[in-house]
Amino acid sequence: MNILLNKFTTPFETVPFNEIKPEDFLPAVKEAIAAAKSRIADIKNNKETETFENVVEALENAGPEVDLISGIFFNLHSAETNDKIQAIAKDFSPLLTEYGNDISLDADLFKKIKKVWDHKENFNLSAEQKMLLEKSYKSFVRNGALLNDAQKERLREISTKLSTLGLKFGDHILKETNDFVMLIEDKKDLEGLSEDVIEAAAMTAKEKGHEGKWAFTLQYPSVIPFLTYAKNRELRHKLWLANSTKGFKDGETDNKEIIKEIATLRHQKANLLGYESHAHFILEERMASNPKTVFEFLDNIVNHATPAAVKETEELRAYAKKLDGIEELQKWDTAYYAEKLKNEKFQVNDEMLRPYFKLENVIDGVFKVAKNLYGLKFEQRFDIPVYHEDVKTYEVLDENGKHISVFYADFHPRAGKRNGAWMTSFRGQKIDHGVNVRPHVAIVCNFTKPTPTKPSLLGFDEVVTLFHEFGHALHGMLANTRYETLSGTNVYWDFVELPSQIMENWAYEKECLDLFAEHYETKEKIPADLIKKIKDSSSFLEGRATLRQVSFATIDMAWHSANPDQVKDIEAFETKMTNKMDFLPAVKGTSISTAFSHIFAGGYSAGYYSYKWAEVLDADAFEFFKEKGIFNRDVANKFKDNVLSKGGSEHPMNLYVAFRGKQPNPDALLRRAGLLAK
Structure with missing residues (x-):
């Protein structure tokens, strides 16, 4: 019998x-798809009068095995893939797409959904049931239920093709990331790098069969420190160029035609469904509602950030010239000179901070924050199976000792794991026959590995990343809704980043850092003056950082708010979209789009703006915590009860207002970023 089709007998029914x-x-x-289709056939063949329970709720519960198996598979595809998994994905993904299409294009099933929708006033539905009905009805309409047979067939073709192209895009980026190695043989070329970065590079070289040398890769814990600290400008250029040309070099891993095809198919799909563009289609179910609102939102930020960014760029240019006689500042110079200037201005840098941020201590820190805010306790378990030896598991309990969730933590890079950091789940929360099925949540990161002589010491940006992903995890862990598709992070995309981004704020507060930040050797607490420097430097070059994020969002919206057939030259297209936000010389032969996994393989298409959108929400929300105290339980309970536990069971603006007492004020973000007078 296939293990994936049996009820799991592990602790908490974990995978x-x-x-x-x-x-x-x-x-x-x-087999799971066949079982789900059988249940759907029962819904269609039911001769009783259509009700919410025998149609909408029955459909919600039709395919739990499909959700479970696909969740396990795609999580492994991202975090612990191999040649076998990647080969299987080429068949696995189209199967799921076909299954989804079979449901969404089923005319008889839609008739039943529509009958419930048309008579919804006759049912005494709760707010959550109304939301599920609306979501179910709209899902059918948005997936082609109102199309004729020929149009439905075309929609099916497009959906299947898109699922394959997205996987191909991701596989290409993973291959280029894994294949590139910059070997260094002369120790003087390591000048500027810290001992632990050098030691990690030696360890990487040894793993790759080059003992006695130092290897730098395109994994974040390797490329970021090198670009930030390495004095050798030529090698910085080499590594930056490799990172900025992923998917853009022709050959077997080239993504140029793939992204054009993805964008074109998305546009065609939107047109087929009656929408002006993919962005119009996506934004219908976002807080922002339409592309015009997004562009106005981004333009407002650009207007406030540009004067600061111009001034900051000039300051960097002057500093690089004064320090090293650099006549023309280039893109591979900015991180290096920004770090030096920041150190000079604030006497603080990552290498100074790393000793206070031993990974295990930071994990303990986020656990303490969760305890202080929400009364949660995390107990490490050693009897829960994991997919890699690096993964740690915890049982999450409330203050009364009641089981809340299982939590997986996977922190270090490896060949089978894609870059970046993300939260995911292996089982969602729901109420099933009166039983509150609790979730199994994971966060996956790529933090610096421990070396033979040092533990994993995080840079401050990595600390913030851990807090961010843990915020997403809390959204999953504390979910408490009736239906899984409305549970946890199943919310409007421009609302999903609020729980994660608000958590970042604690990482800058002395009251929080005092809980866990101590020198890994001396056990000395992080000094108050160092915390002040972290906070004072937090808005350093904020204008440039803001424009960088907005430029990504603008590229995303440009691809998806108009007909992409017009895009002939990707490089020229990107330059046109972002030149008013970029004050450094363009570098020929580079591209953002061809490695922009968020929008071409990660679900953020026409949604990258949501990071900034959610920053408005989180800045405004954290002002409430600051007013009352960052560990104020009353405010925390309001946030938990109205945001974290409610998932997508109500419109996000209603949830936010229930927590805050008013709509968010966009000026909160500009104030925090130092781009508006306080």
């Missing part, structure tokens, strides 16, 4: 990774 083989996935998902 038995130690028993699953790659070849289990395809037969399991096929």
Whole structure:
């Protein structure tokens, strides 16, 4: 019997990774899809009068096995992939797309949904049931239920093709990331780098069969420190160029035609469904509502950030010239001179801070924050199966000792894991026959590995990243809704970053850092003056950083708010979109789009603006905490009860107002960023 189709007998019914083989996935998902289709047939064949329960709720509960198996598979595809998993994905993903299309294009099933929708006033529905009904009805309409047969067939073709192209895009980026190695043989070329970065590079070189040398890769813990601290400008250029040309070099991993095809198919799909563009289609179910609102939002930020960014760029240019006689500042210079200037201005840098941020201590820190805010306790477990030896598992309990969630933590880079950091889940929360099924939540990061002589010491940006992803995890862990599709992070995309981004604020507060930040050798608490420097320097070059984020959001909206057929030259297209936000010389042969996994492989298409949108929400929300105290339980309970636990069961603005007592004020973000007078 296939392990994936049995009820798991592990603690808390967690995934038995130690028993699953790659070849289990395809037969399991096929059988799960067949079971789901049988249940859907029962809904369609039911002769009783259509009700919310026998149609909408029954459909919600039709395919739990499909959700479970696909969740396990795609999480492994991102965090612990291999040749077998990648090969299986090419069949696995289209199967799921076809299954989704079979449901959303089923005319008989839609008739039943529509009958419930048309008579919804006759049912005594709760707010959450109304939301599920609306979401179900709109999902059918947005997936082509009102189309004729020929149009439905075309929609099915487009959806299947898109699922394959997205996987191909991701595989290309992973291959280029894994294949590139910059070997250094002369120790003088390591000048500027810290001992732990050098030691990690030696360890990487040894792993790759080059003992006695130093290897730098395109994994974040390797490329970021090198670009920030390495004095050798030529090698910085080499590494920056490799990182900025991913998917843009022709050959077998080239993504140029793939992204054009993805954008074109998305546009065609939107047109087929009656929308002007993919962005119009996506934003219909976002707080922002339409592209015009997004562009106005981004333009407002650009107007406030540009004067600061111009001034900051001039300051960097002058500083690089004064320090090293650099006549023309280039893109591979900015991180290096920004770090030096920041150090000179604030006497603070990552290497000074790292000793206070031992990974285990930072984990303990976020756990303490969760305890102070929400009464949560995290107990490490050693009996829960994991998919890699690096992964740690915890049982999450409330202050009364009641089980809340299982939490997986996966922190270090490896060949089978994609770059970046993300939160995910292996099981969502729901109420099933009166039982509150609790979630299994994970965060996956790529933090500096421990070396033979040092533990994993995080840079401050990595600390903020951990707090960010843990905020997403809390959104999943504290979910408390009836239906899984409305639970946890299943919210409007421009609302989903609020729980994560608000958590970042604690990382800058003395009251929080005092809980966990201590020197890994001396056990001395992080000095108050160092905390003040972290905070004072937090808005350093904020104008440039803001424009960088807005430029990504602008590229995303440009691809998706108009017909992408007009894009012939990707490089020229990007330059046109971002030249007013970029004050350094353009570098020929580079591209953002061809490695922009968020929008071409990660679900953020027409949604990258949501990071900035959610920053408005989080800045405004944290002002409330600051007014009452950052560990004020009353405010924390309001946030938990109205935001974290409610998922997508109500419109996000209603949830936010219930927490805050008013709509968010955009000036809160500009104030925090130092781009508006306080």
